[in-house]
Amino acid sequence: MQSPGSTQLRWIQTRPEPVATLAVLGSGVATTAGILHPADGSVLLDGPLACVGDGPAGVDVIGRRGADGEGILFEAVDERTGQPTGLVIGGAAAGTVGRASGSCGIRGGQGDVVLVTTSFTSSDSLVPRRQAIAYQVADGAATQLHAATIVSCPPSGAVYSAEAPAISGAYLVGAGSTCPGRVLQAHDLRTGGLVAELDIGLGRVVALDDGPRPGDQSLAQALVHDGDVIQLHALHVLGGTPQWIGQWAHAGTLVAVGEDVAGIRPPGSDLVALVDLRTIDGQVRAMADPGVPRDRVRQHVVDDAGRLLTVADEPATLTVVAPDGASLWTVDFSSVLGGPVSGVRIDHVGLDGAVYVSGRVDLGDDPSWFVARLDDGGPVEPPGVLRLHDPTDAVDLAVDVCRRVAPTPASAARVVIARDDVFADALAGSALAGPDGCVLFQSGGASLDRRTLFEAVRVLPAGGRVYLLGGSAAIAHEAEADLVDTGFDVVRLAGDERTATAAAVAREVTATREPTVPGTAYLATAEAFPDAVTAGAHAAAAGIPLLLTAPDALSPATATVLEDLGITRTVVLGGEAAISDAVLAQVPGPERVAGDTRYGTAAAIARELWAPDDIEGAQLVAVDAAGSWRAASAAGPLAAARGTPQIGVAAATATPDSLVALGRVGGRRGAAADGRGRIAGRHVGGGRAGGHRHPLSAPPMIVT
Incomplete structure (x- = not known):
């Protein structure tokens, strides 16, 4: 491997037959030859796989081709072990849909619904077709909801998504260029019925996503290649009427599409323009130089972080360019693998930046096919642990966490928005958001950050409730107007200072949520987060208001709200340095929960507020950096949804207090968050608590 950086070959698996990586799931690295451990490539589940995908709570779904090569059987595997659970979800059997002639696909759909797709040829026609089958998975059984042929002309259409922000529970289908009518379709996930259809004319859909992108409440966005021009369009469904809304156009060849970035090579150039798909005018982030002429390029990929990855032939190399155009590293595969290499292809890029490649290598008398993992040499999470990718800012992080709390469109009860530069307003937000809401951030400026607005549109039903924490100095009136104009029910909760804002939030928590322990409030210092x-997760789960005070004197706004709400039990968080005994003496029914350090207090909160017999692990958040409150605040509702205590830890080292707390709560499954991507991978716990059961309560997770 060549410079720069510490990128290394993590592992390589060779096979006598062609092999490729399909996806990285909770259960491990899924390949066409089986499921591998992400850290060392060891085999967890052997046997050929045709397709894989996310399933309902705690399971992944795999598709196996029949022994005779006909039909696909879909079954569930445990996310923690990679082993079959015994649940057969269903199958596209030879007798029902004909011979499986191509790929299959799996899309985790709306909650308990899984959508599977297969290519097939029927007995009365040689024309390849594609079928979509939806199954409802509940109580250890799978029930077929519908089966429908979705495209009837070659090449068979691709199912792009099982979710859409404007229509809850829709999947999208794009037809190929040889179809008589080139269309984009949206189908209802549970019934299979056609929701919307649009003729795209002479253009060819080369990429499709379920958004959100510029344009409020867009159902989908498509990159359409018409001649030498790439255009971005958004398909809106407004009152049931679809329409194309052109956003921008660039001349050149579309070479790759990522989450937020498209790679477009201008005519006659070896450079690649990295175009930001989130901008109305298609802003070019950078002109990336892949380091090889275009006639040597085998493949371009843009990953979710916006990096451009390029595979070249003769010799086989991989180059990686940062979103700003800076060169990161280059790999010479023949040098790394110790023999002549050909046919290299990037199969998958993980959220952690790991690159999974496949190809052919001559290591002796007979050539071998291989799959390999390349990464930066850092710790690798075990199967069943998901670390959300490290974002560049708090807005992206909060959106990412919200998608875990409420993965289905229109499924959140409320959204809470706080400023991202000062921690005080956000501290009480978790209790208000609850286990079925999200904490999002405003990044500054007058207008609401578009990413936050798009996520609110996705996650809330029409007219849903949005809370703004703090006055106009924290979140401008213009941002509030953006939400009102979009149709949300907007409520601003604010006070003259931070403890007064927390008091206003506490009144709303008491008015709108049913606490598990009436008459209880949590009290924390307003000077540190x-x-x-760490207590915010339990406040979110239990519907208990969280108040703030100055360390040495009970804040007037807090004293007033304690009396007005009839609080009879005040759980004081932290030792005397956080809240003095003088303050303790002024609150009703005081109980101090504290340790010798911030980590000790976090451990005490997990031990004393949560019921150890009712949980199996913990969600970890870093509390040793100035900005880590952002990740911790956003992750509070996630911990509440999963039923796991949120334990504050040091980012790089497990303190004795943290280890004791993990031991008390189980330490088998969990999550961690710090907003910087540096929590040690061995801080792993997890589990459930209370009556709110969430799909993520079973699989472990790392949130960064």
């Missing part, structure tokens, strides 16, 4: 963010 660690105690409040």
Whole structure:
């Protein structure tokens, strides 16, 4: 491997037959030859796989081709072990849909619904077709909801998504260029019925996503190649009427599409323009130089972080360019693998930046096919643990966490928005958001950050409730107007200072949520965040208001709200340095929950507020960095949804207090968050608690 950086070959698996990586799931690295451990490539599940995908709570779904090569059988595997659970979800058997002639696909759909697709040829026609079958998975059984042929002309259409932000529970289908009528379709996930259809004319859909992208409440966005021009369009469904809305056009060849970035090579150039798909005018982030002429390029990929990855032939190399155009590293495969290499292809890029490649290598008398993992040499999470990718800012992080709390469109009860530069307003937000809401951030400026607005559109039903924490100095009136104009029910909760804002939030929590322990409030210092963010998860789960005070004197706004709400039990968080005994003496029914350090207090919160017998692990948040409150605040509702205590830890080292707390709560499954991507991978716990059961309560997770 060549410079720069510490990128290394993590592992390589060779096979006597062609092999490729399909996806990285909770259960491990899924390949066409089986499921491998992400850290060392060891085999967890042997046997050929045709396709894989996310399933309902705690399971992944695999598709196996029949022994005779006909039909696909879909079954569930445990996310923690990679082993079959015994649940057969269903199959596209030879007798029902004909011979499986191509790929299959799996899309985790709306909650308990899984959508599977297969290519097939029927007995009365040699024309390849594609079928979509939806199954409802509940109580250990799978029930078929519908089966429909979705495209009837070659090449068979691709199912792009099982979710859409404007229509809850829709999947999208794009037809190929040889179809008589080139269309984009949206089908209802549970019934299979056609929701919307649009003729795209002479253009050819080369990429399709379920958004959100520029344009409020867009159902989908498509990159359409018409001659030498790439155009971005958004398909809106407004009152049932679809329409194309052109956004921008660039001349050149579309070479790759990522989450937020498209790679377009201008005519006659070896460079690649990295175009930001989130901008109305198609802003070019950078002109990336892949380091090889275009006639040597075998493949371009843009990953979710916006990096451009390029595979070249003769010799086989991989180059990686940062979103700003800076060269990161280059790999010479023949040098790394110790023999002549050909046919290299990037199969998958993980959220952690790991690159999974496949190809052919001559290591002796007979050539071998291989799959390999390349990464930066850092710790690798075990199967069943998901670390959300490290974002560049708090807005992206909060959106990412919200998609875990409420993966289905229009499924959140409320959204809470706080400023991202000062922690005080956000501290009480978890209790208000609850286990079925999200904490999002405003990044500054007058207008609401478009990413936050798009996520609110996705996650809330029409007219849903949005709370703004803090006055106009924290979140501008213009941002509030953006939400009102979009149709949301907007409520601003604010006070003259931070403890007064927390008091206003506490009144709303009491008015709108049913606490598990009536008459109880949590009280944390207003001068630091660690105690409040670790208790915030339980406040969110239990519907208990969280108040703030100055360390040495009970804040007037807090004293007033304690009396007005009839609080009879005040759980004081932290030791005397956080909240003095003088303050303790002024609150009703005081109980101090504290340790010798911030980590000790976090451990005490997990031990004393949560019921150890009712949980199996913990969600970890870093509390040793100035900005880590953002990740911890956003992750509070996630911990509440999963039923796991949120334990504050040091980012790089497990303190004795943290280890004791993990031991008390189980330490088998869990999550971690720090907003910087540096929590040690061995801080792993997890589990459930209370009555709110969430699809993510079973699989472990790392949130960064």
